[in-house]
Amino acid sequence: MNKKLVCEFENLVGRENVMAEQADRQAYSYDSAVLEPVVPALVVRPETSAQLGKTVRLCNENGLPLTVRGAGTNLSGGTIPAAPNAVVVTTNGLSGIIEINSEDMYAVVEPGVITAQFAAAVAAKGLFYPPDPGSQTVSTLGGNVAENAGGLRGLKYGVTKDYVMGIEFFDVNGELVKSGSKTVKCATGFNLSDLMVGSEGLLGVFSRIIFKLIPPPKDSRAMMAVFDSVEKASETVSAIIAEQIVPCTLEFLDNFTIRTVEDFRHAGLPTDAGALLLIEVDGHPAGVEDDAEKIRKICEQKGAGKIQRAGSAAEKDLIWQARRDALPALARLKPTTVLEDATVPRSRIPEMVKKIRDIGEKYHIDIGTFGHAGDGNLHPTILTDKRDKDEFARVEQAIDEIFEAALAMGGTLSGEHGIGLAKRKYLEGETSRGTIRYSRRLKETFDPVNILNPGKVIGD
């Protein structure tokens, strides 16, 4: 990056917030996807909304590709600054919770606020912000919105998009765009907030987000159902849904994942189980007990060997922590972890679980499967070593087949991790050539020089 330009960025955000040295930029070259790192030409850290807007404008005026980065936990390569001469704009300097309004049940935040810190601040005011991605202790709200992140509670409470009431963002010229409102209803202008949700940094740079908050559930029950086979567990998921019971959480772990997590966390998980379902219902105390009992009966009918109810809050926390540990525990086993996100209609879960196991056997690779079974959102997690070229070629074939299978079952490429760089080659398979052309025209209108996170989702 030429010195004059570096000085301009320094004048904007302060010298301490511009990283021009190779060693400093290195840390911004990768994210949580298994893709080749690309070192950005410059890293800029605005500390105010005004600085953020001017940074965007300066990039655009100088034709510099710009990749916004929250915590870099995305699993699709969304924050890899793939274009030459790219600037990474990090949002960790914009981490203010501006308002939590208990009376009108909304909050206004800056994009760099950490998800779990926000949820805790909201809980301290007696309210509830449900989206809880597994990465919530690190991920940012801006990143959650840009990926439309889900979490363990998605089945009952929905995902990030269900809580976005408004977004303020900078367009590529650095001009502030406001959309949505703090009111429950808002029909003013185009619904640009919804367009921004899941936009993966391609259409605008968020500076503020208004989130809806809800009252917390009054009661909850958690239980773990142990099955000797994957089939029985996955059929139980379909049966619970078919009974029209909506647990807030309905998670699945296969035997490989159970053993790995137990080895890591020592939470008392049954390592000889074929599969586990971790289930939580919440709401009014009377309804909760009723639902918990119905679910217990369904699990029994479907052949659960054991159903263990979490008696105390500590027992409950241990169960959920074990689920949250699934990815980090699996990731310890081999140098490379490929976490996939294939999602199918919920009734197809048993078929999809079996298909993933067959694909693993066919290509002689280790796949641990866990995920938000109640949402049909499985995370087949492939453990491999990217340096082993032969094995990695088989992994890539397996991934292709997993996505083919999900789409053939009427599913989708991504339940919550987005497309980024990692899955763009599959996009046409789920949508159409016309969809990609349309999306490119949309982007060209907002971003004629293709500055905002170029190459992602729809390619160039």
Ligand SMILES: Cc1cc2nc3c(=O)[nH]c(=O)nc-3n(C[C@H](O)[C@H](O)[C@H](O)COP(=O)(O)OP(=O)(O)OC[C@H]3O[C@@H](n4cnc5c(N)ncnc54)[C@H](O)[C@@H]3O)c2cc1C
């Ligand atoms: C261990 C682990 C568990 C995970 N569990 C889940 C899970 O349960 N559910 C789930 O949905 N995901 C999960 N993820 C994926 C990831 O955490 C989410 O995609 C998360 O939303 C990314 O947040 P981030 O702050 O890290 O964003 P980043 O990775 O930094 O960025 C993600 C995208 O958002 C864009 N972006 C960031 N900030 C802005 C902004 N201000 N304006 C415009 N664009 C912006 C970036 O350009 C990029 O395209 C997990 C990841 C890991 C590593």
